[in-house]
Amino acid sequence: MLDSTLKTQLKAYLQNITQPVDLVAALDDGEKSRELDDLLREIAALSDSIAVIHADADADVRRPSFAITRRGTDVSVTFAGLPMGHEFNSLVLALLQVGGHPSKLAQDVIEQVKALDGDFNFETYFSLSCQNCPDVVQALNLMSVLNPRIRHTAIDGGLFQDEVERRKVMAVPSVYLNGEPFAQGRMSLEQILAKVDTGAEARAAEEIKRKDPFDVLVVGGGPAGASAAIYAARKGIRTGVAAERFGGQVLDTMAIENFISVSHTEGPKLAAALEQHVKDYDVDVMNLQRAEKLVPAKVPGGLAEVHLANGAVLRSRTVILSTGARWRQMGVPGEDEYRNRGVAYCPHCDGPLFKGKRVAVIGGGNSGVEAAIDLAGIVAHVTLIEFDTQLRADAVLQTKLRSLPNVTIITNGKTTEVSGDGQKVTGLTYEERETGEVHTLALEGIFVQIGLVPNTEWLKDGPVRLSPRGEIEVDARGETSVPGVFAAGDATTVPYKQIVIAMGEGSKAALSAFDHLIRTVPADEAAAA
Known part of the structure; x- marks a missing residue:
């Protein structure tokens, strides 16, 4: 899975490991498990300090997943899925930190993490295309390395769709603490600390x-x-x-x-x-x-x-x-109620969560059209709604957008309401500005791209x-x-x-x-x- 250049770079990084590490893999018969097994074996082959161990077949854990564990200790972080894409750096950092390589985090912050009193079991849902997720994953991984009473599992939401549906995860990163919703969106380690350390x-x-x-x-x-x-x-x-x-x-x-x-x-x-x-x-x-x-x-x-x-x-x-x-909001009924429950502002981050579903993009400028193009490759159908009488995006983007078979473009349309079932978005209402005629679209996601x-x-x-x-x-x-x-x-x-x-x-x-x-x-x- 790793090309020769990446292997060479990774091997050099892994020389910083000072304490032996076990990669404890929980696999099944699926294709992703085979890919994960290949990835872990390639990593282990690059360092004498790393070994691959397979978890018991009857262990009650997510599959495919793996724990990075400092041998003979309780220091461990877990990834459910394949941490590639934006999360590959998170994997490398976890290997180094579990393997004893010191963090560059300020010493006073390190001491604050170590001093946290309580048991904290964090779970973070991420997508491989999310540029906001690695900060959260890496922060919680490091916290779990520094404090043995902190546990963290990073979960690829695109791979564990049933779990995402059950927990109604509609935006990433989404963090759960001890089974309860904790936070959504990009957070630094200091921000996480401020939430759990009440005296900070x-x-x-x-x-x-x-x-x-x-x-x-x-x-x-x-x-x-x-x-x-x-x-x-x-x-x-x-x-x-x-x-x-x-x-x-x-x-x-x-x-x-x-x-x-x-x-x-x-x-x-x-x-x-x-x-x-x-x-x-x-x-x-x-x-x-x-x-x-x-x-x-x-x-x-x-x-x-x-x-x-x-x-x-x-x-x-x-x-x-x-x-x-x-980001500017639409300011219509239902938008606040369903923010992060179908109303989103980052197509790169949250788009993979709407795979195979119907979504709308609000805004016909460059950002809106680019979002619609990106989403069209993931979702079942995209409806783009522009308030003006014509799209405002660059011509080359408009040409690309109009070439896509699963995109509908509506101009001169005014979004008037976001509707839902109390848990998630189920539709959107818009008005034709020229005629005043009102329409309702059945969909699961709305991406707002209307400026600042x-x-x-x-x-x-x-x-x-x-x-x-x-x-x-x-x-x-x-x-x-x-x-x-x-x-x-x-x-x-x-x-x-x-x-x-x-x-x-x-x-x-x-x-x-x-x-x-x-x-x-x-x-x-x-x-x-």
Whole structure:
């Protein structure tokens, strides 16, 4: 299953194993079991520290599955299915970590995981095409290696369809804890810890309260925020970043092919590179922190305040707002009720869960048409609904879409309601805008692809001027309507919401903030004079 190049690379990685590992396989007579057996034997042949063992035929476990176990110990992680595609890296990391290779996780976080008190049995449903799933799988795998009272099984939802149907899993990654729903969507290890360690938020708030004022405080950790932090830190000034989710929407982006000088990358890879670049400098990164209020400086040269959801307050001489944007919702009855139960926003992640089913895509721009094309190769039928009188996607995409036999295109249509049976989506209602005629489609999934909305609700009714669309109004220097407060990226009025543009705007905002600092006398010095 592994080509020669991959085997060579994997063999080099496996040399880092310091403690022997057993691959305990639970197989049946199916084709996937034979594939898994081949995969495990190929891996074991690359290292003298790895052996394949077959579980008892009557063992009550998922098949095909395998446990990676540190020989003679309780340290173990389990994969149900074949962890290929996006999950192959998860497999390699699990082999290394179970085999004794140390994690690069911060020591204080490692100690926090080890100190968790209780028995935690996690199960994560993933799809091989999901770019969000590996973060969750790898985080929970590592937690189970660090703490013997934590167990984790990663389950390929596409392979265990009966289980997915029984548990009504409609989105990945979906995590269960001790048999009960725990979380859905991308989560970092720190986010998982915050949910299971009830005292973590209070401890973080107390630590933040003790921080000295910053020269530049960046609110938001996407491409704009990361660039702003790097440019500010390179000036040698005290720089902090408060981010609800470092990486922002880039984490949910699959293929990136227009980032200049990089022919192709994926969002999670770019987000990881951004975070590492920021950490190369003296930047105080405060992740998992949601801003709720901005209080401008009361006097020229004074300190602005950013109030966080956990009750802590950060102070800074200048502030750069880079809170980004998120997927726009339809805003129709039933959408909230059936989110992650048939209403989805990531076709790459959740598409495989709708294999052989009927789905709709809302939106006829590039994102919507690309989603419909991708889904058409998986599902039974795709109905694309566009509000405008014509599709807005590039011509080449429209040509491809119209060539697909299992796609129906509806233009000039207004989605009015999502319907369901209380558990999952069963249909969608739309209105023909020209005639007013109402139609109902029977389907199991709805993928919403209608653009972005800025993350600026926390700034409404505040001092910073917003556009009618809720975007932060900025000038050519990234300045807002409040002196000392700057903004950059998708949350602003700057046109064309692109990663490369956000990075440039973040850098510009940092340079403007530095210029403001060197031209403004601090309030305490002005008072002393």
